[in-house]
Amino acid sequence: xxxxxxxxxxxxxxxxxxxxxxxxxxxxxxxxxxxxxxxxxxxxxxxxxxxxxxxxxxxxxxxxxxxxxxxxxxxxxxxxxxxxxxxxxxxxxxxxxxxxxxxxxxxxxxxxxxxxxxxxxxxxxxxxxxxxxxxxxxxxxxxxxxxxxxxxxxxxxxxxxxxxxxxxxxxxxxxxxxxxxxxxxxxxxxxxxxxxxxxxxxxxxxxxxxxxxxxxxxxxxxxxxxxxxxxxxxxxxxxxxxxxxxxxxxxxxxxxxxxxxxxxxxxxxxxxxxxxxxxxxxxxxxxxxxxxxxxxxxxxxxxxxxxxxxxxxxxxxxxxxxxxxxxxxxxxxxxxxxxxxxxxxxxxxxxxxxxxxxxxxxxxxxxxxxxxxxxxxxxxxxxxxxxxxxxxxxxxxxxxxxxxxxxxxxxxxxxxxxxxxxxxxxxxxxxxxxxxxxxxxxxxxxxxxxxxx
Numbered sequence: 001x002x003x004x005x006x007x008x009x010x011x012x013x014x015x016x017x018x019x020x021x022x023x024x025x026x027x028x029x030x031x032x033x034x035x036x037x038x039x040x041x042x043x044x045x046x047x048x049x050x051x052x053x054x055x056x057x058x059x060x061x062x063x064x065x066x067x068x069x070x071x072x073x074x075x076x077x078x079x080x081x082x083x084x085x086x087x088x089x090x091x092x093x094x095x096x097x098x099x100x101x102x103x104x105x106x107x108x109x110x111x112x113x114x115x116x117x118x119x120x121x122x123x124x125x126x127x128x129x130x131x132x133x134x135x136x137x138x139x140x141x142x143x144x145x146x147x148x149x150x151x152x153x154x155x156x157x158x159x160x161x162x163x164x165x166x167x168x169x170x171x172x173x174x175x176x177x178x179x180x181x182x183x184x185x186x187x188x189x190x191x192x193x194x195x196x197x198x199x200x201x202x203x204x205x206x207x208x209x210x211x212x213x214x215x216x217x218x219x220x221x222x223x224x225x226x227x228x229x230x231x232x233x234x235x236x237x238x239x240x241x242x243x244x245x246x247x248x249x250x251x252x253x254x255x256x257x258x259x260x261x262x263x264x265x266x267x268x269x270x271x272x273x274x275x276x277x278x279x280x281x282x283x284x285x286x287x288x289x290x291x292x293x294x295x296x297x298x299x300x301x302x303x304x305x306x307x308x309x310x311x312x313x314x315x316x317x318x319x320x321x322x323x324x325x326x327x328x329x330x331x332x333x334x335x336x337x338x339x340x341x342x343x344x345x346x347x348x349x350x351x352x353x354x355x356x357x358x359x360x361x362x363x364x365x366x367x368x369x370x371x372x373x374x375x376x377x378x379x380x381x382x383x384x385x386x387x388x389x390x391x392x393x394x395x396x397x398x399x400x401x402x403x404x405x406x407x408x409x410x411x412x413x414x415x416x417x418x419x420x421x422x423x424x425x426x427x428x429x430x431x432x433x434x435x436x437x438x439x440x441x442x443x444x445x446x447x448x449x450x451x452x453x
Contacts (some may be wrong), residue, residue: 001224002247004199004215007137012042012219017142019191021149023122024379025183026092028153030061030115031179032308035273039297041105043171053105055411058273060109062265062410063114065123065403068215071245072121073396075387079126082197088121089188096182097360103175109138115181122404123379124396131383131391132200133218140380141323143234147379148315151239154272158305192234199225204389236299246393256443257398260332261380261435262405264374266429267366270409275307275415277299281422283358298435303360310364314371318382321372328377328384329444335373336437342366343430350422374436378402405432 007013038057042048047059068088076084092115092375100113127143134142160180164173196218203225215223249255271278276297279285285299312352346362348354379397386394409432416424 002222003224003226004133004219005452007135007219007223008366009135009138013138013142015394016133017130017146017216019188019195021288022188022191023088023119023126024147024149025117025153025156026089026181026188027065027122028150028268029157029184029268029272030112030119030181032154032157032275032304033180034058034112034159035276036157036165036301037108037177038176038274039277039300040129040171040294043293043297044174045105049105050167051116051282051409051414054302054414056186057105057109057112057188058414059407061116061119061411062269062403063297064113064118065120066116066119066400067123068120068121069396069399069403071117073113073124073392073399074126074243076128077166077392080197080201081128081392082195085125085129085195087109088118088191089119089185089192091121092118093182093185093189096185098174099178100182101191104413104437106177106225111178118185120396120399123399127383127395128392129380132198132383140328140384142239143380143383144315144319144376147328147376148312148319150375151308151312151315154308155305157306158301162298162301162305165294165301168295169298170199171291171294171297175418178321197334209320218294243393243397246390247373247397250394252443253385253394253399254401255439257385258401259379259405259439259443260336260374260436261382261398261402262408263336263432263439264370264378265402266432267370267402268375269406270413271366271425271429273410274413275304278425279303279307279415280414281417281425282350282359284362286413310367311371312367315376317368318372319377322376322380328381329440332373332381333376333437333440335369335377336433336440337452338369338372339366339374340430340437343426343433347423347426347430349449355442374433378429404437 021137034057038049038054039124041057042054069381072084072088095111095114097117099108127146128144130143130146131139157180161177164177168427178293196214199211200220202208202214214227239248277300279297279300284303318331322328343366346359346366349362350361382398383391412428413425416428
């Protein structure tokens with residue numbers, strides 16, 4: 001018998017990572033999709049959407065993520081991962097189909113919120129399943145591999161939308177873009193039918209026989225799970241403490257795992273959601289006066305696709321560094337600093353009207369370093385600093401703080417664009433990246449990074 005923590009990587013391990021990574025992919029898919037739908041709505045809405053309404057649509061799924069990550073994270077700690085691992089994509093599927101059948105700005109906003117709740121649960125559960133089922137030596141790497149799935153979400157949605165918009169040449173068909181989300185959610189449900197409860201969660205609850213059975217179902221008859229000496233000690237009604245008390249008792253870990261995630265959210269979601277609009281504001285696309293406005297949007301999506309293609313190499317480099325045992329705090333800190341530098345160069349290029357390829361290159365450098373460091377590490381870090389009995393709650397809180405930053409970024413960018421233009425957006429974003437670097441470096445010294453087991 002081989003303990004699952006000491007197993008070699010098998011095809012079953014890679015299958016688990018693939019199934020879990022779809023939650024990451026659908027998260028960025030929705031964010032990218034919202035950023036494409038907003039300018040399409042601006043074409044057909046009279047008058048155009050206000051800055052507040054653009055921010056609300058862009059942030060609706062992020063607000064849902066905040067609620068979903070905390071609610072489903074805590075419920076999964078108490079009742080087990082499996083039910084919610086299946087329920088979250090079902091919620092996403094129902095909400096996306098509702099948005100297709102009843103197209104309006106109000107319905108879209110509500111449906112994006114519900115989709116976000118499902119994604120929030122995914123963000124909590126995906127890392128939990130992977131960190132508990134992978135062999136110990138590959139744990140952080142495989143959590144990172146799952147996170148890299150979000151790069152495919154950016155790239156695939158941008159590519160599919162560019163193809164559809166080029167073919168449609170109409171903004172009125174925006175509701176049909178939600179089929180991308182619906183089909184992905186349906187696939188997630190199908191792949192999770194033959195999935196099982198987390199053996200480590202069962203062991204932590206003192207259900208040893210069920211834990212051993214679950215381990216064998218996942219990895220075959222020779223798989224086993226080590227029996228913790230305190231197994232079952234957490235299976236009491238009063239073990240789960242309230243969120244405010246949890247934050248007070250673990251505030252250094254909460255700051256380290258949450259605040260940089262919030263700063264990273266400004267780049268991934270604030271800039272990411274409005275990337276097609278920023279591309280237009282910076283004048284990077286080609287558009288002739290008098291042309292169909294949808295061509296303006298289509299060309300901005302084309303450039304968005306180019307920029308998005310650098311996300312996956314960024315993740316791969318970050319995963320390589322993790323696999324080579326580089327310090328994840330240093331990776332995250334340096335990533336933040338390089339993001340700030342890239343935005344500074346982009347600012348200069350815009351101000352002095354340099355060649356547009358310098359601006360596009362700076363944008364790509366920003367995305368590269370964002371995904372080498374902050375976007376990857378803020379996902380890898382939280383599961384490593386919380387013990388198993390509170391991991392779902394700790395990761396959920398970190399994800400919620402991250403999405404609060406993302407929501408703030410999504411709301412503020414349309415306002416900054418209207419009041420100060422693209423230059424103001426770039427300056428504020430660079431400052432936020434610098435804050436992320438300072439917090440990561442400062443609070444890591446006081447946190448026990450080896451307490452998660």
